[in-house]
Amino acid sequence: NAGVTQTPKFQVLKTGQSMTLQCAQDMNHNSMYWYRQDPGMGLRLIYYSASEGTTDKGEVPNGYNVSRLNKREFSLRLESAAPSQTSVYFCASSEAYRGRTGELFFGEGSRLTVL
Amino acid sequence: AQRVTQPEKLLSVFKGAPVELKCNYSYSGSPELFWYVQYSRQRLQLLLRHISRESIKGFTADLNKGETSFHLKKPFAQEEDSAMYYCALRRYGGSQGNLIFGKGTKLSVKP
Numbered sequence: 001n002a003g004v005t006q007t008p009k010f011q012v013l014k015t016g017q018s019m020t021l022q023c024a025q026d027m028n029h030n031s032m033y034w035y036r037q038d039p040g041m042g043l044r045l046i047y048y049s050a051s052e053g054t055t056d057k058g059e060v061p062n063g064y065n066v067s068r069l070n071k072r073e074f075s076l077r078l079e080s081a082a083p084s085q086t087s088v089y090f091c092a093s094s095e096a097y098r099g100r101t102g103e104l105f106f107g108e109g110s111r112l113t114v115l
Numbered sequence: 116a117q118r119v120t121q122p123e124k125l126l127s128v129f130k131g132a133p134v135e136l137k138c139n140y141s142y143s144g145s146p147e148l149f150w151y152v153q154y155s156r157q158r159l160q161l162l163l164r165h166i167s168r169e170s171i172k173g174f175t176a177d178l179n180k181g182e183t184s185f186h187l188k189k190p191f192a193q194e195e196d197s198a199m200y201y202c203a204l205r206r207y208g209g210s211q212g213n214l215i216f217g218k219g220t221k222l223s224v225k226p
Contacts, residue, residue: 004158033213040124042201042218043159058213090159104151104214106159 002026006091006107013081013114021076021110023091031094032074033058033104034066036087043090049074081114088112117142119204121217128192129225136187136220138176138202147205148185149214150176154198162187162200172196192224 033048045058049068091107118141150162165178202217
């Protein structure tokens, strides 16, 4: 079982470059999330998608865009990368039951460095 | 405001000693709390949730509404418990609930 798969695992960008982080889950989950993890800051939610066709901003959405391509895939795009976006990015998914989000399943993370 | 506070960035104990990782929350209403763990070179994963009232890998956590706390405890720490631990609170509002994470506590268990 692959679970949640993120690509790429590592990426180095120059300031102003763009890139897309890809995420796919094979658990038939409705909800998907993008978090960033920074030292001393914990995990902060960037965007989430409660279900296919919907996306919502989290705590730190500025500088990012997302696309829920289908039920399986949820991508995160940096249009013009900045050094402040150097971080480890985690995709996660969860099932919803009775209107409540279940356990989050995480990908392995994508380490992004912006020079 | 909904908030999760983990006051310790790093907690270092010796093998066999008791360990308590602190978590305090701010939430109006009935909270739903979790502990997630990230072992070295592994994915972040759920350790336990308060509604289950379970013990996983010897860890327990009791919700104390009076003190707004959800501390994680283990009576005898093992070296394999060394990891990053995150306390999380389910956030309600918007189209779907999601989790607010604390900043995390790194637990180091020394031999």
